[in-house]
Amino acid sequence: MPEIITINQDSDTPARVERFPVGRLTYLYDRSADSRRGGAPGQDFIAFSGGADWLTFTLCDGVSQSFYGDLAARFLGERLTGWLADLAWETLPDDLGTLGSRLGEQLNQTLRLWTKDATDLVAEKPISDLLPGMVRDALEHKREVGSESMFVAGRIDMSRWVLVVCWMGDMRLWLWDADNQPFELPDAVWETRERWSSKHGPKNGLARVAVVPLERVARITAHSDGVGSRAPELQWLTPERLDQLAEDLRSQPASDDISILDVWLTPEPLNEALPAPTFAQPDPDEPILHWTAVEGAEWYRVQVRQKGIWVRTIDTHSPNLILPGDLRGEMHFQVQAMSAERAPGELSSAISLKLPVALPPKPPPAVSIPSAPTVRAPASSTPSTVPEVSGAKPVSVFQPVSASALHGGTLNLLAVLLALLLSIGWIYLNVGTH
Amino acid sequence: MPYTAVATSTTPVLILYLLDISGSMSQMLGDKRRVEIVSDALQEIATEMVARSTKGELVSPRYRLAIYAYESQVHDVLGGIKTIDQFVRDGVPEFAPRGGTNTAGAFLAAEQLLLQELPYMSGHPAPLICHMTDGEYQGDDPTPIVQRIMGMGTNDGNVLVENIFISDKILKAPVEDAYAWQGITSEADLASDYARALLRMSSPLPESYRAEMQEFGYSLLSGAPMMFPAQTRDLIRMAFTMSGATPVA
Numbered sequence: 001m002p003e004i005i006t007i008n009q010d011s012d013t014p015a016r017v018e019r020f021p022v023g024r025l026t027y028l029y030d031r032s033a034d035s036r037r038g039g040a041p042g043q044d045f046i047a048f049s050g051g052a053d054w055l056t057f058t059l060c061d062g063v064s065q066s067f068y069g070d071l072a073a074r075f076l077g078e079r080l081t082g083w084l085a086d087l088a089w090e091t092l093p094d095d096l097g098t099l100g101s102r103l104g105e106q107l108n109q110t111l112r113l114w115t116k117d118a119t120d121l122v123a124e125k126p127i128s129d130l131l132p133g134m135v136r137d138a139l140e141h142k143r144e145v146g147s148e149s150m151f152v153a154g155r156i157d158m159s160r161w162v163l164v165v166c167w168m169g170d171m172r173l174w175l176w177d178a179d180n181q182p183f184e185l186p187d188a189v190w191e192t193r194e195r196w197s198s199k200h201g202p203k204n205g206l207a208r209v210a211v212v213p214l215e216r217v218a219r220i221t222a223h224s225d226g227v228g229s230r231a232p233e234l235q236w237l238t239p240e241r242l243d244q245l246a247e248d249l250r251s252q253p254a255s256d257d258i259s260i261l262d263v264w265l266t267p268e269p270l271n272e273a274l275p276a277p278t279f280a281q282p283d284p285d286e287p288i289l290h291w292t293a294v295e296g297a298e299w300y301r302v303q304v305r306q307k308g309i310w311v312r313t314i315d316t317h318s319p320n321l322i323l324p325g326d327l328r329g330e331m332h333f334q335v336q337a338m339s340a341e342r343a344p345g346e347l348s349s350a351i352s353l354k355l356p357v358a359l360p361p362k363p364p365p366a367v368s369i370p371s372a373p374t375v376r377a378p379a380s381s382t383p384s385t386v387p388e389v390s391g392a393k394p395v396s397v398f399q400p401v402s403a404s405a406l407h408g409g410t411l412n413l414l415a416v417l418l419a420l421l422l423s424i425g426w427i428y429l430n431v432g433t434h
Numbered sequence: 435m436p437y438t439a440v441a442t443s444t445t446p447v448l449i450l451y452l453l454d455i456s457g458s459m460s461q462m463l464g465d466k467r468r469v470e471i472v473s474d475a476l477q478e479i480a481t482e483m484v485a486r487s488t489k490g491e492l493v494s495p496r497y498r499l500a501i502y503a504y505e506s507q508v509h510d511v512l513g514g515i516k517t518i519d520q521f522v523r524d525g526v527p528e529f530a531p532r533g534g535t536n537t538a539g540a541f542l543a544a545e546q547l548l549l550q551e552l553p554y555m556s557g558h559p560a561p562l563i564c565h566m567t568d569g570e571y572q573g574d575d576p577t578p579i580v581q582r583i584m585g586m587g588t589n590d591g592n593v594l595v596e597n598i599f600i601s602d603k604i605l606k607a608p609v610e611d612a613y614a615w616q617g618i619t620s621e622a623d624l625a626s627d628y629a630r631a632l633l634r635m636s637s638p639l640p641e642s643y644r645a646e647m648q649e650f651g652y653s654l655l656s657g658a659p660m661m662f663p664a665q666t667r668d669l670i671r672m673a674f675t676m677s678g679a680t681p682v683a
Contacts (some may be wrong), residue, residue, distance in 0.1 A: 034443050038492040064489045065682075131491060134522045138485035253444040253557060254683045 002085045003303065004078055005313045007046040007259075009070050012036070013315065014246075015239035016299070017340035019270050020050040022156050025057075026239060026262040030246040032226070033255035044224050044259035045073035045149075047081040056084035058153035059259050061171055061224040063195055067122060067139065072147035072198055075118050078312075083110060084155040084164065096162065096211045104209040107166055111201045118198035122147050146199030152222050156214070156263065163212045163220065168194040168202060172231060175212070176219035180235060185210050220263045226256035237262055270343035277319065277335050279351045287323040287356065289333060291348065294319075297337035303347070305332045327355045436591035437640035439559040440681045443494040446517065447559040447680040448551060451476070451501045452540040454567035459531040459600075461568075464667065468568055468600055469531050471670055476501075477526045479674040483518050486682045493519040496682050500547060504540040505533030506572075515551070537571035541579040548586055548593060560591035564677035565635075566664070568600035570628045580635040594637040596660040598673040604629045604663035612668040613651050617658025629663075636661035646679040647672075 007013050013029040031042035043062030048055065058080040062069025093099050127139050150169025157164070165173055165185060170192040174182050187210070194205035221234050230245055246258055277291040277300065289302065302321050304311040306329060314321060315338075332352050337345035441447040459469040466474075487496045495517035503509045511527050544563055555561070563583065586593050602608075606625045609615045617639065624630050636659040644656045652672055662673035 032489075034489065034492065034494045038494075040490050040492040043489060065486065068490050070490060128491065132522045134481055134484050134525070135488065135491065135493060138481050138488055139491060141481070142485055142488075253442045254440055255442075255444075256683065 002049050002051070002082060003310050003313070004047050004049045004081050004085075005301070006074070006078065008315055009043075009045060009074065010041040012042075015242035017239060018338070019268075019340070019343060020055050021052050021270075022050065022055045022158055022267060023263050023265040024268075025055070026237065026242070026260075026264075028239075028242045028246060028258065028260045030226075030250065030258040032257050033250050035257065036250075041070050042257040042259075043069040043073055043149075044226070044257040045070070045077040046259050046261055047077040048261070049081050049085045051085070053158040054085070054156060055263065056081050056153070056155045057222065057261055057263070058084075058151060059171060059222045059224060059261055061150045061169065061226075061257070061259070063148040063150070065142075066145055066148035066197075067142035068125060068147055069149060071121060071125060072118065072149035072196065073151075075121060075147075075198070076114075076149050076151055076196055079114055080151060080153045080166075083107075084153060084166075087155065087164075089157075089160060096213065099162075100209050100211040103164060103166070103211070104207065107207050107209060108202055111196055111207055113201075115198060115201050118147065122198050146197050148195045148197045148203065150195045154220065154222070156220070156265065158214070158267075161214045163214055163217055164209065165212070166207055166209045168196055168205065168207050170225050172223055172225070172227075174221040174231075174234065175217050176221070176235070177216050178218045180219065182235065183216065185212065214265070218265055220265075221260070222262075223260040224256075224258060226258040227260065228256075234260065234262070271341055273343040274337035274339055274345035276346035276348040277337055279333070279335065279348055282351060282353055284353070287325075288320060289323065289335070289351075289353075290320045291335050292319065294337035294345065296339055296342070297345070298339045301336050301338050301344070303334045303336075305334075305350075306330065323353070323355065325356065330354050437560060437594075437642045438681065439557065439588075439590035440683045441496040441559050442683045443496055445558040446496050446498045448498045448500070448515070448555065448561040449677055449680075450544050450547065450561065450563045451499070451677070452537075452544060452563060452565040453501065453503045453529070454505075454535060454537070454540075454569070455503045455529045455531045456505045456533055456535045456569065457531050458535075458569050459529075463600065467531075469529050471667060472566060472600075473526060473528060475667075475670045475674040478671060479678045480518075480521060480526055482675065483678045484522055486678065487518050493522060495519050497521075497678070497680075501527070502540050502543050503529055504536055504543075505531070506536050507533070508536065508539045508543045510543075515547075534572045535567065535569055536573055537565075537567060538574035538576040538579060540565070541576045541583065545579055545583050545586075548583065552586060552588065555588045558588050558590065559680045560587050560594055562594040562596060562677060562680065564596045564598065564674070566598040566600065566673075567632075577631065577635060584635075584637060591640070592637070594640070594643075594660060595635060596662070596673070596676055597632045597636045598662045598664045598670065599629060599632055600664040600670070601626075601629075602665050604665070608665060609663060609669060612666070612672045614653055617654045618661055619655075619658070629661075633659050633661050642681050643676065643679045646681060647676060650675055650679075 007029045012031055015028040018025045027046055029046055035042050045060040048057040058077045060073035060077040062073035127136055150171050152167040152171040152173050155164045170190045176182055195203050197203040274294050274296055277294050280290040299315055299317050302314045332350045334347045334350045336347050460467050463471055483497050487494050497518040498515045499521050500515045501511040503511050583593050584595055603626050605623055621630050638657045639660050641656045644654055647654050664670040
């Protein structure tokens, strides 16, 4: 599998630029307001991979009503990016129409084949015992349905001079000409109900494929539906505008995960790469990697391999990384310094670490997010004010609310008073001594 | 377009359950007491609401729930409004049937709650009242109160009132298949005057709710009255599913 760069799902990535031989890549990943407040991963996913004359990319939008939509989004995103990178052109027809049909058949067949591994992944996903029973029940019910995701993916191929696009669902892809004017992807239909399922493969329809000659294409933009009605603003895209857009959307009631990826097809010579960082000797008892900072680095990218096979990449802004808890076995790590204005940095020497190492106790999962602040009257208990019908005294016909809440409130008040008294005493003593 | 606002953690939907726990609810329906079947259905819909509120394992407070159980008196079971994540922690309460059927009292309490809450619900989906009863009301006629309630609402639409009638004397012809049933099409389908009265106290089914119910496999028609003959567990389940069918983000 080629090296695939993946953007973290459990944190936000402000607008960032990377240089590839085929052009300039700009992307952003922003979790919904709910996910941010709850410290949860987003369910969108971005992945890309590039060579001397090609670039593949995938954006996924996990279905939140399915089982851990982020799981399907990541699984599918990585697989699709790799599948597009490995296209065997020599076995494919030259005619674009026939090429599109053939790729469609191959893709739909592959999407079905992937359900085996995906189903295993879904079956193995642990559900915390610390979650309330009703939540566990709901999640187990979802597990039966499987994990689902929509996607839009593409391959820009300079040697063939074509753009291959495939998709399911209502994510969007825009094409722009040399004057930065949009034009339609021919015959594109975006259906919300269509998606890939870990259990069924293509669901509510088949994956769609389009092949477009690159003659007219100067720029490509893909994004998830979290962008909503603000999508036309992507016509004039800068990192600053993207960050502002994400901030605006985050404050909306229906704040959703946002993933945006944009490619300007402007082959340009890349500035010299940043030098390689140097790893500090890792502590075998601590799951943290440290390395020397590199001047000019805007972020760092850690590549993870196991037995020589690429596993994933992880980006971080500071010269250290807390290793994800799902990595197991002997892992090999290399790190490179990254900058928007430079070619990808030189890779460091590799270090190995046997995982897992002793991890600090994991806090109970945040079951619910704090409610967003709203100006409202407090939700009140509304005891019945209806006149009795029968004249009988009202009786409790269910388990009463316990008095512990009131008792707890009284204890809190006493603690505050005690603290206040102690503070006053401290002030008196100190003032009195001067 | 009405009834298209989605329930989010910032604009949650308010669902108010009015549950008849009069003495007749201890009668059997199949192999369980009616009140136990209602508790089971409430458990199922609560689990479904959790599923619709869950992203990963994070429960977003997209639903706000209140439960008023009524017999001769009206009892605020949850002690106020609870968000779905709070409800999850506390669990579904159990009910002990007794007393009469003060339906007007229950709707009056619901009206008071709505009067308190609606001023703060701009942008929220229209609230829904899910009323379940197994017999004719005693005391005051609830119809004027319900009509007032159906005239209240948010900018998404008027308050929706759904009625579930546990009785085998509702329809002239029984429902054979809850999934194929399209809903009550006219008063002529109904077998009793009280069923007809409940029909007039039931809101028409919005298209957005119909689409959500279709996802669950049901075939209700848009505009069909939100009134359900709860003759079987399948029908009770369908009716409670309706109460959780507000579109979510």
